[in-house]
Amino acid sequence: MSLDNVNLDRGFFHLTKPYRWFNWIFWIIGVLLVVAGAATLSMEGGVLAAFGFLAIALCSPPSLEADLHKVRKDAPQPDDLEEAALKKGYELESWFFGRSSYTPTADPNDWILPAPGPSTWNQADRYAPDGDGTAILEHPSKVGTPQPATLSTFGVCMVMFIVLLCVSIGSMMVDQQAAIDNGELLEEEGGMKYAPLAITVIGFIWLLIGYFQHKRQQQMIDTPTSLVRSVAAGSAELVGQVRPAPEQWINVVVDGNPNRMIPGCVDFRWEYEVYVCRQVTSTDSDGNTTTREECNWQSVRSDSGYVPFMLHDGTGGIRVESGSFKRKDLGNYVKMWTSSHADTLRDHFQTEFAARLFRNGDVRKHRWTAYALRIGNPVYLLGMVKPRSRAELDAEQIDGTVGHTTISVHGEDTPGMKANIQRGTELANLGRIRSSAELLIMPIVCVLCGIALFALL
Numbered sequence: 001m002s003l004d005n006v007n008l009d010r011g012f013f014h015l016t017k018p019y020r021w022f023n024w025i026f027w028i029i030g031v032l033l034v035v036a037g038a039a040t041l042s043m044e045g046g047v048l049a050a051f052g053f054l055a056i057a058l059c060s061p062p063s064l065e066a067d068l069h070k071v072r073k074d075a076p077q078p079d080d081l082e083e084a085a086l087k088k089g090y091e092l093e094s095w096f097f098g099r100s101s102y103t104p105t106a107d108p109n110d111w112i113l114p115a116p117g118p119s120t121w122n123q124a125d126r127y128a129p130d131g132d133g134t135a136i137l138e139h140p141s142k143v144g145t146p147q148p149a150t151l152s153t154f155g156v157c158m159v160m161f162i163v164l165l166c167v168s169i170g171s172m173m174v175d176q177q178a179a180i181d182n183g184e185l186l187e188e189e190g191g192m193k194y195a196p197l198a199i200t201v202i203g204f205i206w207l208l209i210g211y212f213q214h215k216r217q218q219q220m221i222d223t224p225t226s227l228v229r230s231v232a233a234g235s236a237e238l239v240g241q242v243r244p245a246p247e248q249w250i251n252v253v254v255d256g257n258p259n260r261m262i263p264g265c266v267d268f269r270w271e272y273e274v275y276v277c278r279q280v281t282s283t284d285s286d287g288n289t290t291t292r293e294e295c296n297w298q299s300v301r302s303d304s305g306y307v308p309f310m311l312h313d314g315t316g317g318i319r320v321e322s323g324s325f326k327r328k329d330l331g332n333y334v335k336m337w338t339s340s341h342a343d344t345l346r347d348h349f350q351t352e353f354a355a356r357l358f359r360n361g362d363v364r365k366h367r368w369t370a371y372a373l374r375i376g377n378p379v380y381l382l383g384m385v386k387p388r389s390r391a392e393l394d395a396e397q398i399d400g401t402v403g404h405t406t407i408s409v410h411g412e413d414t415p416g417m418k419a420n421i422q423r424g425t426e427l428a429n430l431g432r433i434r435s436s437a438e439l440l441i442m443p444i445v446c447v448l449c450g451i452a453l454f455a456l457l
Helices: 021-040 043-058 065-074 079-084 153-181 195-222 345-358 390-395 426-430 436-454
Strands: 089-094 099-103 234-244 250-253 261-283 289-306 309-312 317-320 335-339 361-374 378-387 407-410 420-423
Touching (some): 043 153, 153 195, 153 436, 195 426, 234 317
Antiparallel strands (some): 234 309, 234 378, 309 317
16 A cells, blocks of 8 residues: 555645544534524524534544545554554453453554564664665655645634634624613623633634644654664654664553553553542522532553663664653553453552542542553654764674764754654654644634624623
């Protein structure tokens, strides 16, 4: 499978549709809501259509995601990598104790094109190139840098949602003001008077988040990717495959239970949570008392760790000091375990006691979630390339005649570059992003609509 039939430059507009069945259901519901709202030609219909556009927007993927998902699904992976991978899908471990595990069947941070398996790696020299020394198939020097569409279904529908919702709120505000002027409604009962401020504040916060996300994406798009064999000292962008350094790897035992093990990790993080439910009683202005059940996940404990690893892009390997990186994105979780009970009676009673004492509730479920960067995974990083000390080279018996063996990558920021590590190649990470226009235009429209509503106060 290749990218020959995939256009990585989406241009100005691209109509996107869901590629998962459950997204299709809500997408169609959204279309029906828009049609129903438009047919009524009323204020209530406008609100209905607005939320229809919201459903369509949220279920529409970025302009490149669907095509890259299809390529990833059809691309074969080497047998040795498949054997080393975690078993995908849902697995019932114990019906009696309610124990189950789930490994995502579709990983958006995984390889899109076939990756070199361990049987093709140079086990004698981890710095040596693979085969003929060309870059891996998914390296930006081969596939280029993807460019999302300036506008997609998501962007258009989100703008329609904001505009229709603000128009409907504006109509309600006008009707309320007319009722107040006629003495039919007290001014204190006008519940829409804070709506313009709320919409404006939400827009500003949204714009701030979009701005920083835009800067991060633009840095990834604009920074040229270096090849390991020719990378120079200084700031650099590298893309490749995780392979073991002399420190090897960590077989992570999640929360001390050997039945929950993630093998071959060079960076990991796991979290143990409990699902706590409690009864919440509230009283309204008329003195009526209602009781409802409120449930949420509470973190109990977590752990993380790392070892240095080799980034190999086919042209050679380079050592990455992962411990020096403060910003790490390990992507989607690699495995999740759930249970009706804790591992031990002591843990079970401790969490139950804490829930009753501090939350006045009870524990219904237990969940362990693991995130990891593993041997064989794709990796993208921005970092500082620095010379290694003579002692480090002597410890590995490196003579220093090959350039990339005498340097390593560190997580040091430079002006205009924030050092970070992300699981997935540049193609995988950029294939899931929205355009800068969509990140910035929508919150700007939200702010302008909020400001426009102030004129109706």
